[in-house]
Amino acid sequence: MNPTHLPPRSHPLHINGVQRDLPLFKVQPDLAIAVLNILGDTELTEAAATALQQRMADITFDVIVTAEAKSIPLAYALSVHSARPYVVLRKNYKSYMGEALSTETLSITTGKTQTLYLDAKDRAALQGKKVALVDDVVSTGSTLAAMRTLMAEAEAEVAAVAAICTEGDPEQWAEVIALAHLPVFPIDA
Numbered sequence: 001m002n003p004t005h006l007p008p009r010s011h012p013l014h015i016n017g018v019q020r021d022l023p024l025f026k027v028q029p030d031l032a033i034a035v036l037n038i039l040g041d042t043e044l045t046e047a048a049a050t051a052l053q054q055r056m057a058d059i060t061f062d063v064i065v066t067a068e069a070k071s072i073p074l075a076y077a078l079s080v081h082s083a084r085p086y087v088v089l090r091k092n093y094k095s096y097m098g099e100a101l102s103t104e105t106l107s108i109t110t111g112k113t114q115t116l117y118l119d120a121k122d123r124a125a126l127q128g129k130k131v132a133l134v135d136d137v138v139s140t141g142s143t144l145a146a147m148r149t150l151m152a153e154a155e156a157e158v159a160a161v162a163a164i165c166t167e168g169d170p171e172q173w174a175e176v177i178a179l180a181h182l183p184v185f186p187i188d189a
């Protein structure tokens with residue numbers, strides 16, 4: 001409890017010299033999360049990409065892979081910093097994606113099942129390549145598991161997993177290169 005005995009309404013985040021107060025958002029009747037949304041936040045995205053690029057400097061990877069939508073700016077910035085291309089796993093199938101691969105994931109923010117698609121041209125580009133999986137927040141691991149499934153089907157090797165934040169149980173995410181950890185916030189009945 002904070003001094004006023006009210007539950008916190010935001011959570012501070014410090015990334016490579018940039019500070020933000022993340023608003024708390026109820027995702028289940030008994031649980032809130034501190035929401036990180038880098039869309040439109042160039043300063044935070046750049047700070048995170050710079051720090052992650054440094055942490056990944058010794059890792060050999062050919063392509064960055066992320067999932068739509070909030071982490072696309074991070075993948076783009078990391079692509080510029082590392083001079084590697086990036087691939088976005090899509091949440092909706094479009095006809096131009098050809099014979100795409102697909103798999104399912106459960107979103108903590110929407111509580112709904114989503115499908116991730118790997119475009120046929122990206123599938124060809126990833127075959128036999130080493131990839132760095134990138135996300136804004138690794139939370140339940142559902143998106144990460146779906147990304148791993150698609151990489152296995154595309155015959156790409158996962159060389160690294162990187163995120164701005166992990167969330168929940170920190171020990172579960174020891175393999176993830178992350179810049180901060182977010183607690184989750186149980187809500188009393």
Ligand SMILES: Nc1ncnc2[nH]cnc12
Binds near residue numbers: 167
């Ligand atoms: N704390 C968080 N902020 C934004 N997106 C998330 N997805 C899962 N946890 C999240």
